[in-house]
Amino acid sequence: MKVVKFGGTSLASGKQIQKVLSIVISDPKRKIVVVSAPGKRFADDTKVTDLLIACARKKLRGEDATDWLEAVVERFASIAMDLEMSNDIVKEIRADLEERLRGYKGDPERFLDHMKAAGEDNNAKLIAAYFQERGIEARYVSPKEAGLIVTDEPGNARVLPESYKRLYSLREQSGIIIFPGFFGFSKNGDVVTFSRGGSDITGSILANGVKAELYENFTDVDAVYAVNPTFVSHPTEIQELTYREMRELSYAGFSVFHDEALIPAFRAGIPVNIKNTNNPSAPGTKIVNERETKNGPVVGIASDEGFCSIYIQKYLMNKEIGFGRKLLQILEDFGLSYEHIPSGIDDVTVILRENQLNQELEQAILHQIKEKLDADEVKIQHRLALIMLVGEGMRRNIGTTARAASALAKAGVNIEMVNQGSSEVSMMFAVKEEVERRAVQALYEEFFVSVPV
Amino acid sequence: MKVVKFGGTSLASGKQIQKVLSIVISDPKRKIVVVSAPGKRFADDTKVTDLLIACARKKLRGEDATDWLEAVVERFASIAMDLEMSNDIVKEIRADLEERLRGYKGDPERFLDHMKAAGEDNNAKLIAAYFQERGIEARYVSPKEAGLIVTDEPGNARVLPESYKRLYSLREQSGIIIFPGFFGFSKNGDVVTFSRGGSDITGSILANGVKAELYENFTDVDAVYAVNPTFVSHPTEIQELTYREMRELSYAGFSVFHDEALIPAFRAGIPVNIKNTNNPSAPGTKIVNERETKNGPVVGIASDEGFCSIYIQKYLMNKEIGFGRKLLQILEDFGLSYEHIPSGIDDVTVILRENQLNQELEQAILHQIKEKLDADEVKIQHRLALIMLVGEGMRRNIGTTARAASALAKAGVNIEMVNQGSSEVSMMFAVKEEVERRAVQALYEEFFVSVPV
Structure with a gap:
């Protein structure tokens, strides 16, 4: 079984989500799909999560936030249209967002977390619906249902150890699971988000929970490069590197993602494969526990x-x-x-x-x-x-x-x-x-x- | 004016002291001579200071320490005989040692310090007498008379800042001053010794006090070597090095002397010249504040x-x-x-x-x-x-x-x-x-x- 995670740019438009679908169904082991909120379609675009934060902040200031809410709905509507989906899903998303916006504001951080999580949560629902419309056995599973329990630190949640045991039962479900990244639930049942980039963390936790054979992390580059491509054009792509090497490379701010997100997968000894949604046949970069050092001392x-x-x-x-x-x-x-x-x-x-x-x-x-x-x-x-x-x-x-x-x-x-x-x-x-x-x-x-x- | 310090091997025998005399009188600027206790004449010999320590320890245990006392007297007598001096100086030294041995033992550390200081103190008296017998204007000056006041930490004394001003008046004395190294006096008038190798410290303090143009430190090697001679035979001799370089070199235990002894001279910006009593025409190694780096990066x-x-x-x-x-x-x-x-x-x-x-x-x-x-x-x-x-x-x-x-x-x-x-x-x-x-x-x-x- 493989856990597959897709980042924001891999899910920014209907066209991208079509790629995701073909990637997922091309390998029957890809059973758990962790999704981010829709990211940027082009350089100047705004991520859905940023729209949601702007919306929440405006609401917290006591102002009318309809404009931002509409912008979010618009992004999802555009995706649904690209995918030729029925309008029901857009209505459902609008209703969810309006309900969140009406929620309790006495604890601003909790309200903000609730709003932020809407990007991933609704995207997962949309993608599950899309998979179903295409005749694929797939369903949305919420972190609450799956038992992803986290500490009650808004914006900085950490997984609680008991989650892993619960998540293991996801293995028994048939069909493909579409799982929203970025958040879990506290013991009291509140939405709590991870730190920014937290969908990587969700994927890593799930890979550990279900004891996946591989955690595939789809992003928008073919591989991790051996050197910053702004210094050297067309640098060597790293085929394989160890967790320790990855961690050291990310030290000086040079990282395709959150290296700490890897901890849960790392602890369970699960290899990670960084791949490109736009070029899925490229082998990508594999992060492993140990490797043969055959290409010289420096990776x-x-x-x-x-x-x-x-x-x-x-x-x-x-x-x-x-x-x-x-x-x-x-x-x-x-x-x-x-x-x-x-x-x-x-x-x-x-x-x-x-x-x-x-x-x-x-x-x-x-x-x-x-x-x-x-x-x-x-x-x-x-x-x-x-x-x-x-x-x-x-x-x-x-x-x-x-x-x-x-x-x-x-x-x-x-x-x-x-x-x-x-x-x-x-x-x-x-x-x-x-x-x-x-x-x-x-x-x-x-x-x-x-x-x- | 130069302050000249001679180490134990430079004063171990009458023959060595004759060399010291010729070195001192060959340069009229050599006005202040700091002396150690007689050191080893051959590899298995015992330093006078070590004899004195053994003597003091035996006495403190309540035993008869005459044997050790005689050994010390014997060393001085042998030097006096080599130098064809009258027996008066040996009698004087014996009387001094006996008096020290009868001293107060209620504070063992103080008693020990008093005994240890006898090596330098009596050697200075002997050398002053020898210089006089040879018709040279010279006299013994005690640290008490000169005002070398130190903290009351037996075996680990530190100079008190007010000493420097007092020591400056040594400049006004005519003739050569023979000054015992290794100890000073506390404010209460007690003898207190520096840490081992402390004659270097005395020389350095005096150089600072009299604002000498040079502090010459005579030892038994021609120079500081660029590398440990047990690893490389006939290594390069260092002609000049800075205080900082000296200090770094002494870090790893590689040092011809106590590098910390240099602090007083260092603070006053006085250069130090390490020279060989047995080869005084060799230029030795000069330790300075700044130097030209003309011989490559490594000294x-x-x-x-x-x-x-x-x-x-x-x-x-x-x-x-x-x-x-x-x-x-x-x-x-x-x-x-x-x-x-x-x-x-x-x-x-x-x-x-x-x-x-x-x-x-x-x-x-x-x-x-x-x-x-x-x-x-x-x-x-x-x-x-x-x-x-x-x-x-x-x-x-x-x-x-x-x-x-x-x-x-x-x-x-x-x-x-x-x-x-x-x-x-x-x-x-x-x-x-x-x-x-x-x-x-x-x-x-x-x-x-x-x-x-």
Whole structure:
């Protein structure tokens, strides 16, 4: 049995939903279909979920939200028309939306969650109806009926462990199950949504619950690329990567989806296949527990900018037990999270995301560090980029560091920082933002183009 | 004016003290001479300070310590005889030692300090007398007379800031001052010693106090070597290095002396010249505030073994604010100091000196980390060596990392860890202990032998 999830662009129009239908029926193992709300049809389009949020906010302000409600109905109506479906489904959706809009507003977050969930919920109903009209045995199953119980944290729900056992009984149902993504129900029976992109989470939970042999995640790209395609044109597609590699690659903001969504599938050891709705015959990228490392030490390169480093120097720092802990306490008191803290004998550097700071906060932090830790010198460097080289077994491959550092040197890139050896599957370089592109290109050239290893 | 300090081996015999005299009088700027206690004359010899400690401990146990006292007197008598001095000085030393031995024993640490200081103190008196007998204007000055006031921490005294002003008046004295190293006086007038090797500290304090143009530190090697001579025969001698470089080199236990002793001279910007008593015409190694970097990026390579790494893995670790701080708190609670903490997205590694642990403690720490931090995996790797590449401006030299990593790869050395970017003047590699020698040799070959840069 396979769990198949389709993202917003795969369901944005009738034409796309026709593709979805043929994909699902082309493999009898595709029994559980998790759907998102209709996404963008073109670059400037608005996602149905965003229309619903605008609608809910307007209503919460006490204003008339009919315009937004009509916009949502219009999107579904257009899909139904494309699919030559009867108007009944549109009426049903309108009625559902109007009822939600009349709902209790005393708890705004809960009201918002209720409205947001309408995109996936109604899309699932529409798609189930469409499958039925095409003579396919299919039915809509709600998370409530299936027993997908979550914590009562609106907008940030987490699945409760007892759900898995209940979801297992979905295996016994005949026909295809169309399941709305993005939300579950609290123990009290309230709709609670996952964090944004939460349909991936639903698919992953269901794959775990029914112990699927595969979780297929259909999106709008053929595969996960080995490098950001805005830096390198037509980069290598990754055929297979491990969960750990996926996670490291997503570290620097380079991800086709929510990597944390994978946790439930990961825990159950279920492989994930990222595929393209618009090119379903492409093999896509498979995310697995273990893989053979036959294509050299590096599987992918990720990078992101917007980091800064705070350098702290104090003579005899390394003799001072508790110095590092006190430094981290200061960061924690300011609510800051950090990426790395490379340290030397008399100095330590903290790398963190720049967007956590503004000028005032920055001054306050530098001042506190200087005062509380009695530091000799504290200085900040802005506009750094972090580059991650990721690959299983990289650590055991003598010479990977040398190849990477030499490639950067040849490209005239100065390495501000190297962090290697914590993770067994990655190596981090910090460079100035202005050379990020050049650095990534040089590393790609070294590990994916020049010499096959 | 120069402050000149002679170490124990430079003063171990009459013959050595004759060399000291010629060195001092060969430069009229050498006005202040700081002396250690007589050290070893040959490999199996015992230092006078160690004889004094044995003597004091025996006395404190309530036993007769005459044998040890005689051994100390004997060392001084042998020096006096070598120098053809009258027996008066030996009588004076014996009387001093007997008086110290009769001293108050209610505070054993203070008694011990009093005894330990006798080596330097009597040696200074002997040397002053010898200089006088040779017709040189010289006199013994005690730390009390000079105003070298320290904190009342027996065996670990720190200079009090007011001392510097008092010491400045030593400039006004005519002739050569012979000053005992290793101890000062508390505000109450008690003898208090510095930590072991403390004559270097005395010299450094005096250099600061009198605002010397140079602090000459005479020892028994021609220079600081660029690499451990047990790994590479006849290594390059370092002509000049900065305080920062010296400090980084001494990090991994590779040091001709107490690098912390330099702090007072360092604060006053006074250069230090490490020279050889047995080869005073050799230029030695100069430690300065700034230097021209004309000989390539690397000035020296230090290494030490006996490290271990604790690897901690936890899914979503980087989302958990406070994780790092809690980890460091656990280490602090166990009284452990760490060297480095490289971190990844879901993992962090702590590098620390292995000699802080035993099997029981190790199990307790691993257990606490697993429990308190709810880690998915905790494991320890033993027998690591750290190698430091040190050099000013290394960071701005594109390609240093590449050269180092390539040299290690060519030597078949797997890099377990790289830490670069905290300090601007060093780069750290961790390797398995069994390849330390090979790794150091490869790096030395790359930066000091093969290609001049």
